[in-house]
Amino acid sequence: MKRIHLVTLASLAALVLPAAAGAAERQPLATVAVQQAGDQALSGSLDGVVEAVRQTTLSTQVAGAIVALNVKAGDRVKAGQELLRIDARAAQQGVAASASQVEAAQAQLKVARQELERQRQLHQKQYVSQAALERAQAQWEAAQAQVNALQAQTRAAQTQSGFFVLNAPYAGVVSEVAITLGDMAMPGRPLLTLHDPAALRVTAAVPQAMLPALAANLQAVRYELPGVTGFSSPQQPVKVELLPTIDAATHTATLRLSLPTSGKEITPGLFARVWLPAAGTAKAGAERLFVPTSAVARRAELTGVYVVDAQGKPHLRQIRLGRQTGDRVEVLTGLRPGDQVATDPQAAASLR
Numbered sequence: 413m414k415r416i417h418l419v420t421l422a423s424l425a426a427l428v429l430p431a432a433a434g435a436a437e438r439q440p441l442a443t444v445a446v447q448q449a450g451d452q453a454l455s456g457s458l459d460g461v462v463e464a465v466r467q468t469t470l471s472t473q474v475a476g477a478i479v480a481l482n483v484k485a486g487d488r489v490k491a492g493q494e495l496l497r498i499d500a501r502a503a504q505q506g507v508a509a510s511a512s513q514v515e516a517a518q519a520q521l522k523v524a525r526q527e528l529e530r531q532r533q534l535h536q537k538q539y540v541s542q543a544a545l546e547r548a549q550a551q552w553e554a555a556q557a558q559v560n561a562l563q564a565q566t567r568a569a570q571t572q573s574g575f576f577v578l579n580a581p582y583a584g585v586v587s588e589v590a591i592t593l594g595d596m597a598m599p600g601r602p603l604l605t606l607h608d609p610a611a612l613r614v615t616a617a618v619p620q621a622m623l624p625a626l627a628a629n630l631q632a633v634r635y636e637l638p639g640v641t642g643f644s645s646p647q648q649p650v651k652v653e654l655l656p657t658i659d660a661a662t663h664t665a666t667l668r669l670s671l672p673t674s675g676k677e678i679t680p681g682l683f684a685r686v687w688l689p690a691a692g693t694a695k696a697g698a699e700r701l702f703v704p705t706s707a708v709a710r711r712a713e714l715t716g717v718y719v720v721d722a723q724g725k726p727h728l729r730q731i732r733l734g735r736q737t738g739d740r741v742e743v744l745t746g747l748r749p750g751d752q753v754a755t756d757p758q759a760a761a762s763l764r
Contacts, residue, residue, distance in 0.1 A: 445753075461615055586605070615668055701748075
């Protein structure tokens with residue numbers, strides 16, 4: 413009796429399992445239709461870099477030891493803010509000496525003026541000759557010229573003393589600090605690098621062969637910043653500018669794409685990819701096909717998708733992929749518009 417009971421259970425299991433498997437096979441696969449591109453076609457890309465429209469390398473016009481360094485890399489500064497100070501004791505002594513010379517010259521000018529007035533009074537009374545009056549006039553003019561010269565020299569010394577303090581020319585961010593406290597500053601030596609984060613652009617070098625097609629459709633140019641949130645897919649720039657000059661060494665022209673004002677994630681030096689418009693934009697845009705990236709199946713060296721026919725049966729079809737845009741990837745060959753593609757390759761493979 414026990415053996416008969418075991419055989420009966422086995423027979424029931426054999427009947428139930430195929431029925432369950434058949435029910436699973438009859439369950440339809442989740443599919444998605446192959447989509448056509450709705451925007452203009454982009455053909456080819458160039459490597460670019462993010463740069464600041466205003467970026468300044470600051471240096472000093474005088475030599476001296478750095479006695480105060482008020483900023484570090486990454487600090488935000490305001491226009492006119494003091495960045496560093498150079499030892500200006502010698503310059504200050506020069507200004508004081510020039511001021512003393514001006515005072516001495518003014519005293520001599522006072523004496524010369526008094527002498528000229530005295531000679532004029534004596535000449536009116538005919539006590540002195542015309543020559544004596546002219547000599548007094550010449551001495552007064554010489555003293556006046558001496559005062560003017562020394563005053564100009566003092567102003568120059570005061571202006572030069574202002575070179576010992578380095579101020580920010582505009583509001584921005586300190587990109588690099590090339591010196592430390594106590595270093596010797598020399599004329600022309602780079603000390604700080606400052607850039608304005610409110611005005612950034614992408615710059616790329618365009619080969620000469622691409623220039624005719626690009627110049628006719630500049631507004632179709634797009635850019636992307638891989639790894640930057642919100643900019644990892646092709647974006648439309650605020651402004652596109654193609655410089656009219658061509659580099660004689662590289663035979664390339666400079667393409668500039670203005671970026672919108674953004675947060676701290678975009679900084680000068682980031683890698684950028686510039687997408688150029690394809691020739692025959694309207695026609696090319698109608699032929700561009702996209703599928704979800706999750707629908708792509710990779711088997712060793714084979715890249716394909718499962719196309720579901722009218723009977724609901726999946727068939728693996730090899731495809732060739734293009735660039736990826738967000739959660740979609742472009743299909744260059746292997747599919748037609750309207751093909752139904754399984755969104756779950758593993759489930760489709762189990763039903764084959």
